[in-house]
Amino acid sequence: MRKKRMSLVLSFIGLMGFISFGYSQVTIKPGIGINITNWSKDPGGATTSGNVGWQIGGTVAFGEKLFFEPGLFYVEQSTEVDVIDSEMPDNFKFDNKITSLRIPVNVGYSILGKEDGMFSLHVFGGPTASFVLDVKETDLLSKDDHKSINWGVQAGAGINLTMFYLDASYEWGLNEFLEDMDEKVKLQGFYLTAGIKF
Structure with missing residues (x-):
């Protein structure tokens, strides 16, 4: 299944990359x-809540109204886990x-203006792949408990x-991002990125 997903993503990247050669604008x-x-x-036995993390990196957009935009980001994500255990006096x-390298591969469309213009409003979407670099070790979880790649769509x-x-x-x-879990737990989240374009 993992090889199939990887082949699908690589095929998508190759197809969009080939199409992008038809565009003259690169941002x-x-x-x-x-x-x-x-x-x-x-x-079971725990509750979770999202913490604020951060990312730094960039993307390259090919095209104007319709554009193809792959990217690469260094990302730190954080989720607070509250374990409820009857044997402990406190939770x-x-x-x-x-910490991971996140690769989004988006296709977008500028609803107002053009991607290379002074002003534009755009929508986008596509697959993502996050390659896990490190995990903060705790008494309950370590890097070995996590899958090496997390697949997503945004x-x-x-x-x-x-x-x-x-x-x-x-x-x-x-995909499930933890190994050997009875529940099928996946990562999901909100991303906000600001920067410059040239």
């Missing part, structure tokens, strides 16, 4: 932002912090104003 968009990610469901809390909208941009998106996880 480079470095950016920095925040994210709030949470588990798709609470596992045990910890932060599940995950949708969002953004604005361009002169040389600046602001993008907001929501990502839904496609």
